[in-house]
Amino acid sequence: MELYEVTRSEEQKLRMEADVTHTPLGGTLELLPLCNMDCRMCYVHQTREQMEAQGRMLTCDEWLSIVKEAVEKGLLFLLLTGGEPLLYPEFKRLYTGISRMGVILSVNTNGTLINEDWAEFFSENGTQRLNITLYGKDDATYGRLCGNPKGFTQVMEAAALLKERNVPFRFNCTLTPDNVDQLPDFYRIAESFGVVLSPASYMFPGVRRGKNAKEQYRLCAEEAARAELYGYDSLQTGNTTKEQQEAARAVLAKLEHPSRLKNRVGFPCHAGHSGFLMNWKGELLSCGMFLEPKICLLEHSFEECWKYIVEATEKLPQCQKCIDCNMQDICTVCPAVCYTETGTTDGCPDYVCRMTEYKVRELEKILENDTSAVR
Numbered sequence: 001m002e003l004y005e006v007t008r009s010e011e012q013k014l015r016m017e018a019d020v021t022h023t024p025l026g027g028t029l030e031l032l033p034l035c036n037m038d039c040r041m042c043y044v045h046q047t048r049e050q051m052e053a054q055g056r057m058l059t060c061d062e063w064l065s066i067v068k069e070a071v072e073k074g075l076l077f078l079l080l081t082g083g084e085p086l087l088y089p090e091f092k093r094l095y096t097g098i099s100r101m102g103v104i105l106s107v108n109t110n111g112t113l114i115n116e117d118w119a120e121f122f123s124e125n126g127t128q129r130l131n132i133t134l135y136g137k138d139d140a141t142y143g144r145l146c147g148n149p150k151g152f153t154q155v156m157e158a159a160a161l162l163k164e165r166n167v168p169f170r171f172n173c174t175l176t177p178d179n180v181d182q183l184p185d186f187y188r189i190a191e192s193f194g195v196v197l198s199p200a201s202y203m204f205p206g207v208r209r210g211k212n213a214k215e216q217y218r219l220c221a222e223e224a225a226r227a228e229l230y231g232y233d234s235l236q237t238g239n240t241t242k243e244q245q246e247a248a249r250a251v252l253a254k255l256e257h258p259s260r261l262k263n264r265v266g267f268p269c270h271a272g273h274s275g276f277l278m279n280w281k282g283e284l285l286s287c288g289m290f291l292e293p294k295i296c297l298l299e300h301s302f303e304e305c306w307k308y309i310v311e312a313t314e315k316l317p318q319c320q321k322c323i324d325c326n327m328q329d330i331c332t333v334c335p336a337v338c339y340t341e342t343g344t345t346d347g348c349p350d351y352v353c354r355m356t357e358y359k360v361r362e363l364e365k366i367l368e369n370d371t372s373a374v375r
Helices: 008-021 048-054 060-072 091-100 116-125 139-146 151-164 180-193 221-228 242-253 302-314 320-324 335-342 350-367
Strands: 026-030 077-081 104-109 129-133 169-174 197-200 275-278 283-285 294-296
Touching: 026 060, 060 091, 060 302, 077 091, 091 104, 091 116, 116 151, 129 151, 139 151, 151 169, 151 180, 169 180, 180 197, 180 221, 221 350, 242 350, 283 302, 294 302, 335 350
Parallel strands: 026 077, 026 275, 077 104, 104 129, 129 169, 169 197
Antiparallel strands: 275 283, 283 294
């Protein structure tokens, strides 16, 4: 377990330094697009037939060879994801093989497959963290949203097993029309296990599954903004505390000197600077939401692929309206958002604009001590 004891601040400092030198410090490895659930909003999941029509999963040995090259170029942090990564046939051999290279591993999982055997595996082999997505407060919600009428029970049992073995984990939650009203329950569930809850109210359009913004199953822009602001109003009582007002004031202060998009090319995050995604077909991309630019890791060395991605990321056209906008520092906009919302990286994403404008209005209400704010 000592191998994975890296603080968040230490990791952030390393990533910021790697951004400057274009060192591929952190990556995501998407092992497969298959899953044991079928969530309505998922942008990755495919049937086996759909997967085989596009390509094949890479073998454990192929991935180990690619990761070894990446480690030689600076890789330290790697997130294993899917689909459901625990379905990857050689997951345990791959996990232990990468761990032996000194890579700090995390895993995204829906948690429904974690039994005593899996809990013991992560306890014995260490992990920085398991990220378990929580889709509902009960089995009925899992049935409606994910097609798994036993999902909640399975996740609660998994969390208990991990807690017993001191395996670090947290809950993520993807908010949709089916579960947004359950956000207070999600916080209570996370608190009962003594772990962090990380909610996400913005949903990327599933361009990888051929869906555009209008077809994506998600909250409307105003609902997404309200969900993001949930923590500012004392659990929906309508009364804000002094601390919450100070937090709102700090957010709004970012409107005065916007800089997030003006001072760097490509992505405002680490994508294409020090971070990357390797998809299940063995293609390297700057971001998992993108379809392009990409390059095949089976046909080129990791070094060649990384050089190509860095250069291609720096050439991505930017949305000038977003660059000039004073709300950019409190907005989720980036080239991937623009691309998935509009079809081009320099298109202006109306949904995200409306979401941010609503957020600003509600934060301003909080500072006016309007008890009707954020309801």
